Amino acid sequence: MSSTSVTGGTRSGRLAGLVVAICWLVVLFDGVDLFIYGAVLPGMLDDPALGLTKEAAGSLGSYATFGMLLGALGSGPLTDRIGRKKMIIASTALFSIASGICAAAPSLTVFGLGRFIAGLGLGGLLPIALTMVAEFAPAKRRNLLIGSLMTAHQAGGILAATLGLWLLDSYGWRSAFWIGVLPLFIAVPLVLRYLPESLSFLIARGRTDEARRIASDHGVELPSTTAPAASGGVPALFRGGLWQPTLFFWLASFGGLLLVYGVNTWLPTMMRAEGYDLGSALSFLIVINLGGIVGMLVAGRFADRFGAVRVAAIWFTLTAAGVYLLGIRTPLAVTYAVVFLAGVFLFSAQTMVYAAVTSRYDTAARATAVGSTAGMGRFGAVLGPWLGGQLMAGGNQGWGFTVFAGAAVFAVVFVSLAGLRSQERSAEPTPSLVGAGH
Template sequence: MTSDREELRRRSVTWIVALSTIGLVFDGYDLVVYGTLVPLFLRSPGEIGEITPAMAGALGSYALFGVLVGALLAGSVGDIIGRRKVMLAAYAWFSVGMALTALASTTTAFGILRFVTGLGVGALVATTGALVAEFAPPGRRNLLNAITYSGVPLGSLLAALLAILFLGSIGWRGMFLIGAIPLVTLLPLAIVKMPESPAWLAARGRAAEARAVQQRTGVMIDEVGAITGSADVPRERAGFGGLLGRSYLLPTLLLGLLSATGLLLVYALNTWLPELMGRAGFSTNGSLAFLLVLNGGAVLGALGASRIADRFGPKPVVAASFLLGGVAVALLTVSFPLGVLLAFVAVVGLGTSGTQILIYGFVATYYRTNVRGAGVAWCAGFGRLGGIGGPLLGGFLIASGLALDSIFYVLAVLALLGTALTFVVPAARKAGSTVPVPATVSGEPATGAARA
């Protein structure tokens, strides 16, 4: 019986992680495809109008501002109506947004549609970590979160690769239409295969539904409750109210700043690296290849680092990744052979996008169930302030005429700031008592404590 349940859980978790990862692949594609098009927009005013570097930075930030709003809204809504509904709605929302963006003919329409699309992207990023953490078995939560969130840099890599191969033939409008594919592929599959979190159902008092999901998936509520050392404590506030309580206020502020620092680096580089490397003398395709290597390094580095995080905890691993990224960014100013330069760019990927993947795992396993959705949403939403600033910072630094080496040094200092912030995040709270699983979930006779 136990082996049957383990096999059922394995299949269920595989489906959940696979669907979540694919969703974030398109999420990452949506957010980075613009970076692959910036050189085209800067040099071809006939596309959507004349664009300066400063305006290009602003257009890149509109989608990220939408992500901020969408993530914060999803944190409240997801803890009320459930993870599944928010994720399905997000798949549909950002797919339609990408399709409409492909039809834009002015910078104003383009910017508005980028913001609207970002709402769906933010809702998905904010909800995915909570769902995966509540299905992942103990001892593999950082790994499975890393696999899932590696979809973001994989999508970035996909955007760079497709731009190299097809931008000349399908144009920028075709690049955006690719981002609408989930509407007719991923969404129908997720409707059938993605269950609601049994831990969330139990926390909302929907014990019969939680038990039904347990039977279908093999995931036990006492396992997901063990993420923070105990099951939920009903007397404590849920959602954003719980984040503002004495137990979580300081770490929530620090984790938000940590995420903002990481995303500032992520989007500064993903938006402007092709342009920066072009100014260093590389061809258009060569510059896009650096973007591909950056995100490839993020995926491979985060997957390896997440195994270490599951063994020793995510905090020291996040700090070390930031530090490595900062050193690697500074070394981009040295005249190395191309192969060595690409290797350093891959390490930069680990220290930026890869570190952000680890941060999502850090946050998803830091909070108890009834505030986890809000915690991940805060991390994704507040962090987007850094994401918004990334394209703007890059545009400002370039427009100011700052030397290329100086721009890389500025980014290296930001990575060192991320290292410092990581060290001051308090250890995750370990509650001293557990709360029994509701009787109708566990299948045991009801007790007064369970009914309370």
């Protein structure tokens, strides 16, 4: 192998690493903001001044996920037009400011509005970050890097639960939302300064001069891509026989996100209803997200070898078993083990749905495809917290784990159908070294 190709691989690997690192940070903050509601919910329910009931808590939890639905659906087409970097900045700023609204909210109405606005930013950010990583990742490591990115979401869940344990008793639930303002002052400046725009996106939009300048700045070559795309957007998801896998991916995402958001919102409260104290209930949230981190890395490696659709189907099946077992009271050590294993499969199953989507749509429509899959899945994310609230309010918390396990089975069926009706595309080659002097 020549020294040029080695150096090119090294430099392109460093650029991919830079993109993953910055996206990892913003997704970490995304995860904290998303999961903080479930982490502080027991404290909010115990706050007499707030007057929050369990039934209302489920509806309140759905405000953010409804905002995420609109954010994910809207951000994809917009990102495919104006660029990945601008939308990452806008989304991060939006959910940071909204967290401040929640912290200062004088009423449940204002708090709900803040969570809805936060959802717009949260829903827009994740599909863009996934798209960015997919477009910079080497083809043979794409699913692993997508899984690595999504460990940030689970780390955010762990940090949110840790903040809940640390802040609830001493500083109250509002303090956790004040911390949610920090990304505006930490992540946004870093994205502005260091995150490059996607080279594949720029070429697909005909902005070759801009792509060439960025490639020169980072010492890499332009990826060999097709000619500039004439159009993308939602119609591109239904052309050329893609309508079937598009609909199946949407339905799989619906089941997966109903499961993820239902469990993450209500796990501490459901475990308290099973007889565990508050400390243990919040610890389960930490443990399930630790399992999620392990699961992302394992799933990514398996998906690079066997395919993301196949791994997603197997993972959802194992998730159904794990979540169902959570409803069976066992010794504490066994419960922790089950919670951890459920986390290993729960979060990475949904991530592999996104990974499968990135490999089945071209550059012009990729962000729209990922965003629409996440966005249509948000209907499940809205339903999950609401459904958990209805079960809790009706004294049927024992059915919660069974219902969420059923959502996993639903996802198995449709991700499998999506795999049968679609074919994986080769990712654009990762940029390599520009000629001498750059």
